[in-house]
Amino acid sequence: MPLESNARIVKELARRGYNAEREAITLLASASDSAAAVESVVDHAPDDALRITADHVRAVTGDRSASGTDPTASGTNPTASGTNPTASGTNPTASGTDSAGSTDSDSADSGTTRTHKSTPNRTGDETPSATSTAQSPVETEGSPSDAGSTTDHDAVDPPADPPHHDPDLRELRIGNDMTGRSTGTGEYGDFVQTFRDRYERLSKVLRGRVNHRPAEAIAEMPGGSDAAMIGLVNDVRSTKSGHWLVELEDTTGTFPALIMKDKGLADLVDEILMDECLAVEGTLADDSGILFADSLHFPDVPRTHRTGAADRHVQAALISDVHVGSDEFMADAWSSFTDWLHTPEAEPVEYLLLAGDMVEGVGVYPDQDEELEIVDIYEQYEAFAEHLKEVPADTEIVMIPGNHDAVRLAEPQPGFNDEIRSIMDVHDAQIVSNPATVTVEGVDVLMYHGVSLDEVIAELPEEKASYDEPHKAMYQLLKKRHVAPQFGGHTRVAPEERDYLVIEDVPDVFHTGHVHKLGWGKYHNVLAVNSGCWQAQTDFQKSVNIDPDAGYAPILDLDTLEMTVRKFA
Structure with a gap:
């Protein structure tokens, strides 16, 4: 038919x-x-x-x-009958093994753990490495890139007699989900605990690279000694001579490092953000009052990172920013996407990972009410639930909230309250916090809505991060091993006992949204994908010069980590 x-x-x-x-x-x-x-x-x-x-x-x-x-x-x-893959009867918030297979009280098991063959790893030599530049949607139409290609949704003839899905082959686990675990009260001590946890976990990554000494110990060392310090960036400023003074803070105090302009480190200095974790190596001045830097180190992703892979041909659709309720929500494009999911060509697409902003929300930006088709937030979620019904029922769905959703703006964001969850229960979707790690048949996908991308793009040079190439800003977050390193700016941070925004385990795929731009590439074998949106340009976006990439669905092969971007608008 x-x-x-x-x-x-x-x-x-x-x-x-x-x-x-x-x-x-x-x-x-x-x-x-x-x-x-x-x-x-x-x-x-x-x-x-x-x-x-x-x-x-x-x-x-x-x-x-x-x-x-x-x-x-x-x-x-x-x-x-057993044909319903989501009727596992298990508790998606029960504790279990994390993506590395070890028991972690801070990770939540999705409950969808089933018998699964061992997952092969691929070395860096087997996949494209580092810093590929994403193409524009038009430039990649039907052409390959290092991470995939863009094609129209009807460009490929569907195969005959598609295989029936076997739910017993599926494996999906959730890690780093803080929903229901919030402990912060907003007290000063809570913030201290958050940053202490950030320092402790990221400094462990750096201690294997430098011979670290605490700030108070460095202050006692004789002048001319070689020294290295790991700390959170407390201050960065330029001197009159064109050098840079970076003040680092650890749990014992602060210590300044002077980065000379002739050291060849200017390119790295351009990437430093406040509050991120950094290591500096150098030589102490004669009076031991300052460290003359010879090198800088970010926590970063190892170039030898080995990625996981599914042991069968199965795909995941990566989407974000649906914005139901906006008068610019692209309902026809969404229907084209969900129609395609019911075709034999889309039979391998067994997972849908949605990175936030399911609805347009209310009061998010000035005069937003003038651009709303649905003005009640609960009715927006009801309308979204109706659109979600069009997705095949045997699709496993994972959703995280975004800044337009009805949760707290401060990150990490918990995965909705019970009332909104009950509205969206039509698909048994797993609704988890922002950010969260989703392990899909051996592939670790870090899902983060992406509000901090605004901060990174504003702070760093255009060649390092821009809205036209959002994946490059994502590279910076991977390099810093933190999804929102800078505190006190555009990105609101909620204090918790644990800093859930740290990228402690390197993902295989980093999936974000928020900026409404399509971009992807590989950084040290990690596939970074910003998946665009399903909302045409609003008057507000026009006023701030945002030209969205709307109606695209990146389709990820979980067995090869190759990707195809399909266009539905």
Whole structure:
């Protein structure tokens, strides 16, 4: 049947309050009277069902070609057939093993852990390394890049007889989810604890590279001694002679380092942000009052980082910034995307990772109410839930909040309250904090909405970070091993006992949104992806010169970490 038939069936079921598995849609589309089949399936669906499964369809159409048993037999419940991959019955917030396989009380297991073969690793020699530049959507149309290509959604002929999804092959775990674990009260001591945790964890990364001494110990060393210090950047300023003075702070005190302009370190100085963790090596002045820097070290991602990979061909769609409720929400593009997900060509897409801003929100920027199609925040989430029903029911979905969502603005952001979760329960999506790490069949994906990208782009030179190439700003966050290093600027930080914004474990994929620009590339074998948006340019965006890349869906091969960007607008 043509795609339009599938699309009509999906929308009709969504209108009636259901989403559906891909196989169920295929069976309904192939029925001699699709409309009558839809009516019959809806009439016979269990009262508590939220999704239509293939067994529901077979029970009313009599199609048993894919099943050795009669689904209508007495005592058989179609909803308990095992074809629903999300009906695992486990608690997604239960503690378990993290992405490295070790038990971590600070990580939450998604509960979707199933039998899975060992995951092969690939060395840096087997994948493109470092600093590829993303192309514009037009330039990459149908052409390869180091991390993938951009194609129109109907550019490839769908394969015949797509394989049926086996939920037992899926493996999905969540790490670093702070939802329900917030301890901060906003007291001064809470901030001290957050920055102490940041220092302790990032300094461990740097101690293997420099012979670190605490600030108070360096102050007692004789002049002319070689010394190295690891600390958080307390101050950076230029001297009258064109040198730079960097003050570092550790748990024992502060100490200044002078970076001479003739040392060849200017390029690195340009990248320094306040409050990030940094190591400086050099020689003490004769009076031991200052450290003359010879080298700077960021925590950084090792160039030898080895990536994980799925042991079968399976894909994940990486999207963000849907902005339902805005009068510029691109409903047609979204429907084209969800229609495509029901085609045989999209059969390998078993995961959808959504990096925040599901709705447009209320009161986010000046005069926003003039650009809203839906003015009530709860109605916005209800509308988003209706659009989510169009996604195949057998798709595993993970969502994190963004700055337009109805959660606290300060990061880390917990994954919504119970009321909003209940509105979005149509798809059994896993809703976790911003940021969070999602391990998908052996591939570690760091999901972060990306508010700090504004800060990085504002502070660093254009060649280091820009809105036109957002992945380069993401490289800087990977280099600093922290998603929001600078405190007190545009990015609000909530004090917690643990700094959930530290990138302690190197991810295989770094997925962000927020800036509404499409960009991707690899940094030390980590694929950095900013996935654009589903909102056309608003008047506010026009006033601040934001030209969004809307209606794109990066599709990631989890077995190869190659990526294709598909266009639906």
